[in-house]
Amino acid sequence: MSGFWKPESSKLLDKESSRDREVGSIPFNFSNAPLAQQRLLLPIYKHKRQILYALEHHRVTVIVGETSTGKSTQVPQYLFDNGWCENDFQVACTQPRRIAAQTLAQRVSHEIGKGPVGTTVGYSVRFDDKTSENTKIKFLTDGMLLREATLYDPMLSRYSVIMVDEAHERNINSDTVLGLLKKILRKRKDIRIIICSATINAEKFLDYFVGKTVATKKRKRRWDNPTASNEVVDVEKTTGTIISVDGRQFSVDVMYLQTPSNNYIRSCIETALRISEGAKTGDVLCFLPSAEDIDQAIKLGEDYMDNHDPSMHKRVTLMPLYASLPYKLQAQIFQAPSSTNTKRIILATNIAETSVTVPRITHVVDSGLVKLPYFDPRTNFDRLVVVPISKASAQQRAGRGGRLQAGFCYRLYTEDFYANKMEKTTQPEMLRTNLTSFVLSLKALGVENVLTFDLMDLPSIETLAHALETLFALGAIDEDTQLTKLGLDMSSFPTEPRVSRMLLESLNEGCAREVAGVASTLQVQSIFVTPRGGSARRQQQQLDFEAAISEVVDSSGDHVTLANVLSEHDDYGFDREDCTERYLNFMALKRSVEIRNQLMRFLRKFGRVRSLGMAEVQARSIAIRKCVTAGFFFNVAKMNNDGRYYTIRRDRKILVTPGHSSIFRSHGGYSEYIVFCETHDGARGGIELNSVSSIDPRWLRELAPHYWE
Known part of the structure; x- marks a missing residue:
């Protein structure tokens, strides 16, 4: 790992040194x-x-x-x-x-x-x-x-x-x-x-x-x-x-890398472990872009301690903090450690910048990166992109280390990058994300002309037009952009419009319980725990994972498979040990069940909540996938002659990777048409998909005829 150097102006803020005397009595x-x-x-x-x-x-x-x-x-x-x-x-x-x-x-x-x-x-x-x-x-x-x-x-x-x-x-x-x-x-x-x-x-x-x-x-x-x-x-x-x-802020010494790091996850956990071994007081707070990065960093840290010094497990505790983490696990961050001799390494997303104050932090490790949502109306893709943070965010992160005493911030980027490459502030979300939910909320509030709604920053006409087109295709607004009865019903759900439309369609198909389960899994971290890495031990874990998932996987793809997992849980009541054996995330599964039950309470306001059960497997699979298609028909792709999938409307190439979709695992089958719920930027470039299922193209004419005319 590249070494750090300490710049001459090591104080985080010029005014902080003058405040030391003011807050010294605390x-x-x-x-x-x-x-x-x-x-x-x-x-x-x-x-x-x-x-x-x-x-x-x-x-x-x-x-x-x-x-x-x-x-x-x-x-x-x-x-x-x-x-x-x-x-x-x-x-x-x-x-x-x-x-x-x-x-x-x-x-x-x-x-x-x-x-x-x-x-x-x-x-x-x-x-x-x-x-x-x-x-x-x-x-x-x-x-x-x-x-x-x-x-x-x-x-x-x-x-x-x-x-x-x-x-x-x-x-x-x-x-x-x-x-x-x-x-x-x-x-x-x-x-x-x-x-x-x-x-x-x-x-x-x-x-x-x-x-x-x-x-x-x-x-x-x-x-x-x-x-x-x-x-x-x-x-x-x-x-x-x-x-x-005025804040209760002590001075923070800021250090930069001399040369850029080629692996921010490894650099982050290595720096944190070195700090925890040398620091006399306080804990370490590390900022990483995503929950996946945090899980990988914790795995790297545990492997390092296992291989180099197993006794470190008694002195160092690795703890995650991100939005999709269950509340009980998040709350542990704010509780006193079981031993005063234990140093904590908190690995967090930008949730720890300003929303919450993690106690006892004296050292900060800043990757300089954040994962932000972006929407491209030209390609119709929602993207979660890892981008450099702004200078304002960098200062907020560094300030986390100066709440208790003079602290330290280790930035995993160069001072030149901070001074000349980082933006001053982060672009408002209104200017870079999908506005479909926003426009539906305005319509439900009685705003007839969304252009007249007074905002601090006005989004582009192109993005607003796409939101209106999406709502019209979903049936939420009519040709005069007035809210329909269906749109009013959709606005009552605590989910995005596409998921709301999928849920309401489930009442017609008689599979509301199953589709509510599918919708709930889209609100949490993946309920599957997939092995990572390429060691021999992990290869064996991959074989065990494939064997475990074969009991619930459906050849049509992810959505029916997710419904099967929740049905199995309802029948047998998986505990932590069962989930470990089945490569399931116990907390994510538990949270999914809680959300599903709440979504069913919403659905009961609009009709009878029924379940098809596991008796008629084929009919159940078709009904679930038709409901998904009713909400996500924008996200339909067809396999081309080159064996790759391209979106139907915009002819954009997309990638379905084995690590994110069961349809390409050995249990899946060939499908000419697929529907997907999530997109993200792939590690090797291109747009990759999550939550993918095969569909019958005739459903598109049935569920959204005006969209395909």
Whole structure:
């Protein structure tokens, strides 16, 4: 691995060195102080009166402060303590990720001490709701707030204050929430909006709500004196203010590689293991692009310890942290280690940049990469692309190491790359992803012309046109782009429109239970644990894997195979040992079953939920695959004369790899036409597919005739 060098300007931020004296009085064992003292020591506390004053006099308040200043946990409590939850009102705090909403609710509930989560303090995330009629402080994801506005309460009348946290991440749901709140501000004079950001783009958020000029007067004809046309009267306008909160940040020494690394996963785990052996205090936080990279890094680390020093297992613990990880495993990150002599290496995606604060971190290893969703309307492909992070993200990551004491950040890229190649900020999700779900949400909210919806950044006409075309093909809107009955039903599901359409079709085919199971597996990490690597031991594991999967695999492809796995689980109730023998991910399988049961509850609102069972295998397989085709007919490909698959509409070559689809394993069969649910950039270039099944081309005319005319 290439060596590190320490640049002259080793401080993360110029102002950090001057802050060392200011925060020096905060002890290293801050988390061990009494709870009341911890709250008083948080940087947000000295701004408490300023925040409450701002809410009384302004309708929009923007709070700028680094993560760990206490914004997310303390501001809702200040509101609760000062009457903003009286008269049956609630305070809402939105989060970009479910783990943040869940952990914050746990923490605030503990601090308030008025019952467990779900009473005074609760949370609502996709497929999990812990609230009650007594809930006063509610943490929820941006998407769940949009669902509330779409399905139940367009004016969000139950909330007196809505706090949009981590707004700087600029995902589609948070930008849509901001646009919705801007419309609500015109109708509701009693609501207050708080925007929280960890970066210094506060002016953009404030200008979005109040404009460049806050005070305004207008010449207006009085109703009681029509002739008094020159009288000047005040016109009420939204006002706002910005509050800046200094963070509790120690200096961080930043080190770069002298030469670029040719294997960021191996470099990351090797660097982390070296740090954990040499560091006296604190844990190591490593940033990697994806869950697959994290799993591979943990495997590399375990292999290294097995082969070089088995005793390291007692001194070092490798722990993953990513969004699809079950909540119980995510929560372990925030618990005290079983032994004070054990160093933890936390391997995380960008979820650990701002959404959550991992405790006891003093060293950061930054791969400099992130996996972001992109959509290309020309090819009709959703892509998850590993790209370099922005400078803002790099600073956020490095800052994770300076929460407890002076820390260190090891960047697995050169200083020249940081200075000259990285973008200043990450491009908003609204400008780079598929907008089909976004447009359906607007239609369900009653927005007839999506171009009139006020957004901070306007997406391209081409992307919006594709979203409208997709919704029309799915039957969600008519020729006048008005929402149909089917579209209204689709918008009530907590899934993307294609999955919603697939679920509703299952009611017609009589296989709702099976298709709900297929849909649930698309929401989690793969339920199969595939062997990695090329060693002799792994080759034997591959043979064992093929033998295990042969019991449930269906020759038509992945979707029926996934339905078979869940049916087997229903019949036999697999435990951890059973899943290990069958090469199944126990936690992913368990989560899939939970999501399936919730999706079936949604389906019962629209019809009878039935199951075909395992009796008529062929009829069951056809019914499941027809439902998948009803939602994903955009993603149909045909085998060409060269033996490769090409998409029907755009004639784009795609790759079906054995590692991602059972259809190309030895159990699968030949198929001229296939349908797929997911695409991603292949390791060797090209577009690879996940979740693939064979189909009958006649189904396309039956399920989406207008699309193929």
